[in-house]
Amino acid sequence: MIARRTQSLGTFTEVAERVYVALAVTDDAIDTLPVTPALLRSAVGLPKWRAKEHVAVRALLAILLRQALNVPRIDAEVRQHPSGQPYLVRRPDICISLSHSNGYVAAAVAPGRRVGVDVQVAVSPSRRLLDRCCGEESPAIDALDSHERARRFARVWAAQEACSKVESKGLSGRPWTISVPSLEDRGEWARIRWLQLRGVDSDVAVSAAFGTDHAPMDVPTSADMTDGGARLYGRTIL
Template sequence: MPGGVEFPDAVPEFAGSGAFVHVSACPIGDAPIGLCVPDDLAAAGGLPAWRAAERIAARALLRSLLVVTADEEAAAAPVRGRKSGRPFLGGRPDVAVSLSHSDGWAAAAVGLRGRVGVDVQLPRPRIAPVRGGEGNQSGAGSQSVASRRPRTVASVVEAAWIWSVQEACVKATGEGLAGRPWQIPVEPGASTGRWGRLRWAAFRELFPVPVSCAWDPGAEAGS
């Protein structure tokens, strides 16, 4: 898959405290759509074409990961969502999953014996809050236009990397935006780190766009 990770040898895997995490990402046109089950296609029904294509691509990547990391039952299990929005596999509480898509890219992650969160973010030129506010708020709009400054291309790209880590963390906890991801400390240029019980990795050397993953090795996958 051009721009993605080949299966199964190059799939990033992190082992720690009994948790195993697998991640993949690619442009939506490279996703193995043929692996989708009818439930995946139904989940995209009624959505705008571009959004449906991204959702299906993320599900396809998830299926391809499940094939090589779990078993046939898991690979065919329906993807459901909790009230918080965190996805899970119906009937397989032992396998944690996470999905993401952004501007023509899709990502998926599978966690065995631990929660997992994945996020892909394409850099978007925009005006950023000046340091001293609540940090990287991804358009939260808490500051006036007069208190903002234009960003350089490098800072836009780095902001996307940082935001992908922050989003992956709150996806792993199941809180989403309610977890105030912009307040999670991430050093510019960092590739790995911790936040509370979570461990995270930004795949700077593996993907041409920001893709990050977070996992909790101490939590039950289905909790």
């Protein structure tokens, strides 16, 4: 049984035209967002930590769908394709993406457009992992102190994962081959645009990706959003 309490609802960020992203602390989402009995039942049998992520990210998705697109909770049921890509059972016209990492969950929605979101809590990588994901930038990142190295790698890996999710390939899409400069706030790869939603000094990287037919909104840069971005449950989250 997952202990929780119901409080107020949150907000979301529109990162491109009709591309919406929300981020939450896993425990806050469990405590704050409405959770249906059906959603709790869907987590039965999962390990406790996995059940919390499962419920939290789907509760976040449901409120994002309602607030951004006026989609009722009954239409927020999620299943997975054999590839692992999540989809809405009753609203296949709305593409979704989900992510979780060490106490955080993120969700993205986009009507009629493939979308990807990824959240990564900064953890210092091995040199082998740096070489694999960061390419020519790997030696420079490896020379940084462990905290900064972890932050830079989290940004790279989050953007790579988000792009791969747009293609519905996950790790099979070899996301580590996607070029993502660690200090850049946005970029393009294979007709996919990616954005960093938090600054380089953040210990939690959040990246969104979507097709290039969607132009980014005139929103603050990731560095600005660290201090004054979207708010969820009265807390700055992006």
